[in-house]
Amino acid sequence: MKSTTSTSSNRPGLNDLSKVELSGAVLMKMRFAQLLNAGSTAWQARKVAELRDVLAIEQIGGPIKVLAADLSGDLKITVEMRMPVPRRPTEESGLRLGDHAVLGLLYTFEATRQPQPGTSFVYILDPGDVWHPNVSSGNLPVQVLCLGPSVPAGFPLKHILLLTYASLTMMAAQFDDLDPAGVLNREAAQWWQRNAHLLPLSREPFLKTTQARKVAT
Amino acid sequence: MKSFAQSGRKRTRRRAAANPRPARTARFPRLVGTCADAAAALARLRVAIVGCGSVGGRVALHLARCGVRGLVLIDPKKYRPVSLLTHECYTETIGQNKADVMATVCRSICPDLEVRVYVKPVQDLLLSDLVEADVVVMATDNLPAEVDTGQRCIWLGKPLVHAALHGETLTASVRFFLNSDGQGPCPACLFGPQEWRDHDANLRRYSCDGTAHDPCLEGTGVVPTRSLSFLCAMSADLATNQVIRHALGLGRSVGDTMVEYNGYTHRTVVVPLGRNSNCPCEHVQYRVVRSTRQISDLTMRELVEMAGANHKSRDLLLQIPNMRWIDQMTCKCGAVTVVRHFQPYGDLCTKKCQTCKRIVVAGPMDASGAVATAAFDSVLDVPIRRLGARAMSQATLRDANRAWLIVPAHREARQ
Ligand SMILES: [Zn+2]
Ligand SMILES: [Zn+2]
Numbered sequence: 057m058k059s060t061t062s063t064s065s066n067r068p069g070l071n072d073l074s075k076v077e078l079s080g081a082v083l084m085k086m087r088f089a090q091l092l093n094a095g096s097t098a099w100q101a102r103k104v105a106e107l108r109d110v111l112a113i114e115q116i117g118g119p120i121k122v123l124a125a126d127l128s129g130d131l132k133i134t135v136e137m138r139m140p141v142p143r144r145p146t147e148e149s150g151l152r153l154g155d156h157a158v159l160g161l162l163y164t165f166e167a168t169r170q171p172q173p174g175t176s177f178v179y180i181l182d183p184g185d186v187w188h189p190n191v192s193s194g195n196l197p198v199q200v201l202c203l204g205p206s207v208p209a210g211f212p213l214k215h216i217l218l219l220t221y222a223s224l225t226m227m228a229a230q231f232d233d234l235d236p237a238g239v240l241n242r243e244a245a246q247w248w249q250r251n252a253h254l255l256p257l258s259r260e261p262f263l264k265t266t267q268a269r270k271v272a273t
Numbered sequence: 274m275k276s277f278a279q280s281g282r283k284r285t286r287r288r289a290a291a292n293p294r295p296a297r298t299a300r301f302p303r304l305v306g307t308c309a310d311a312a313a314a315l316a317r318l319r320v321a322i323v324g325c326g327s328v329g330g331r332v333a334l335h336l337a338r339c340g341v342r343g344l345v346l347i348d349p350k351k352y353r354p355v356s357l358l359t360h361e362c363y364t365e366t367i368g369q370n371k372a373d374v375m376a377t378v379c380r381s382i383c384p385d386l387e388v389r390v391y392v393k394p395v396q397d398l399l400l401s402d403l404v405e406a407d408v409v410v411m412a413t414d415n416l417p418a419e420v421d422t423g424q425r426c427i428w429l430g431k432p433l434v435h436a437a438l439h440g441e442t443l444t445a446s447v448r449f450f451l452n453s454d455g456q457g458p459c460p461a462c463l464f465g466p467q468e469w470r471d472h473d474a475n476l477r478r479y480s481c482d483g484t485a486h487d488p489c490l491e492g493t494g495v496v497p498t499r500s501l502s503f504l505c506a507m508s509a510d511l512a513t514n515q516v517i518r519h520a521l522g523l524g525r526s527v528g529d530t531m532v533e534y535n536g537y538t539h540r541t542v543v544v545p546l547g548r549n550s551n552c553p554c555e556h557v558q559y560r561v562v563r564s565t566r567q568i569s570d571l572t573m574r575e576l577v578e579m580a581g582a583n584h585k586s587r588d589l590l591l592q593i594p595n596m597r598w599i600d601q602m603t604c605k606c607g608a609v610t611v612v613r614h615f616q617p618y619g620d621l622c623t624k625k626c627q628t629c630k631r632i633v634v635a636g637p638m639d640a641s642g643a644v645a646t647a648a649f650d651s652v653l654d655v656p657i658r659r660l661g662a663r664a665m666s667q668a669t670l671r672d673a674n675r676a677w678l679i680v681p682a683h684r685e686a687r688q
């Protein structure tokens with residue numbers, strides 16, 4: 057019995073983020089955020105671990121850049137995510153696509169111990185006209201992304217980022233306004249049902265990586 | 274929350290005049306191993322009951338008859354026709370809330386009893402709602418409620434009596450979690466993989482519009498416990514026995530033990546309960562601090578000093594229920610507007626930008642439910658009500674290793 061290793065890329069996946077060493081500007085962001093971190097030892101450590109994962113995704117060339125991070129109370133991270141973003145269609149040009157979104161990520165201590173509504177984690181700070189069945193439209197100060205009927209207690213932020221990417225690129229979105237989970241923008245849901253040929257907006261995976269695999273032969 | 278003391282009192286008194294009420298201690302036995310004033314000790318006892326169904330409802334009746342001082346009854350559910358088979362209820366009460374009905378019955382047994390009723394899931398209570406209870410009894414088949422109640426009892430250091438049964442094997446069991454220092458076992462410590470699967474299946478879900486759905490309340494959760502009425506009563510009897518033993522110090526300590534009776538073998542076993550180091554609950558105890566002044570009248574400095582915490586500590590985190598702190602807002606023009614104010618969740622916070630004169634609305638990223646007290650540096654000596662938190666029944670403080678719950682010294686009965 058021998059074992060071989062097939063590797064097409066050595067970039068780590070979401071499960072190996074803890075092994076990624078932060079360096080340069082990314083490490084500076086981590087250190088700066090840690091200057092004010094309050095709460096119980098466990099909650100402080102959890103905030104650091106979640107932020108570290110997000111920064112590790114940036115470090116390995118994932119499609120995000122952390123713009124700001126605040127560990128002082130609730131965990132708040134502002135990231136720029138690069139991907140095609142659907143914007144409200146106009147009469148002249150139809151559907152418009154942005155090339156990035158600025159997202160506010162909010163993670164409370166409560167989210168570590170109780171399941172939370174899918175609308176309580178991701179806010180779209182820019183652009184302000186995202187055209188998506190699961191993104192709110194209306195008078196709120198920012199658009200909200202719904203990740204589903206319930207997000208389990210302690211759900212990691214790296215997976216929230218993955219879900220956000222899949223949702224905004226329309227790889228995985230909920231279009232059925234009769235579903236009990238509902239949609240946040242019925243008009244957009246119906247528009248996308250009529251324009252299903254445009255789906256998805258991207259086939260690029262969140263992390264372009266094939267992990268080293270040991271294949272026993 | 275409902276307090277129905279007023280509604281029933283007049284009628285009950287009139288009836289009481291016609292039929293003289295027995296003295297509370299008329300049937301109280303001289304319990305072996307207790308001092309003479311055991312009844313007086315019970316008359317000081319306040320018990321919260323989470324789940325007032327076939328088991329919890331009977332515990333409430335027992336305790337009312339034992340002459341305890343007060344009961345806090347918590348149950349969001351109503352009696353259904355099928356409840357007639359296992360509950361202490363009658364056709365007239367079908368469709369009524371279980372906690373409400375039990376409160377009425379308990380008050381008719383003992384008009385002096387202080388009763389608070391919460392017609393909502395235990396998960397929706399404030400931590401301070403259980404602070405006056407000496408013991409918490411839990412009798413629910415809703416696993417998320419069990420985990421949540423266990424967590425609250427650890428935080429508050431409240432003994433928790435968990436009554437359960439297994440209908441198929443005629444087994445009634447009662448676990449007693451002492452919670453003396455936060456380091457002992459809790460219900461979640463004892464969960465196995467199957468319990469966690471059932472727990473997850475019964476978690477609250479939400480629609481996009483924010484409406485919450487509780488599978489256990491809507492009858493879409495796991496199959497309800499099947500049992501015979503007498504087994505529910507047996508579980509309630511055992512649970513009440515443990516409450517009384519603990520309150521009066523009867524026999525060996527019942528703390529952190531499980532007693533189990535089996536109807537097939539008539540065997541009773543008592544086993545110790547152990548802490549699970551992988552338990553996801555937070556095994557930390559809050560220090561309860563009672564403020565003789567309204568909490569909102571305190572300044573932030575007074576609040577922190579009353580708790581014995583250090584406001585200069587960079588670890589210290591404050592939380593006020595249903596309030597979020599807005600430190601500042603950033604306008605689209607880039608100008609920063611200082612706010613430094615609490616805002617109730619759901620309320621819009623708007624300010625005029627001093628640079629471009631546009632109206633700026635605070636977004637979720639401008640607000641924080643938990644605030645590092647370092648953020649209050651410039652407003653340390655301003656009363657909290659002037660910072661926007663006018664009506665507050667509790668505040669919590671956390672630093673790296675300690676936790677405090679600040680409550681008013683005298684809680685008034687609220688409607
Ligand atoms: Zn535990
Ligand atoms: Zn401005």
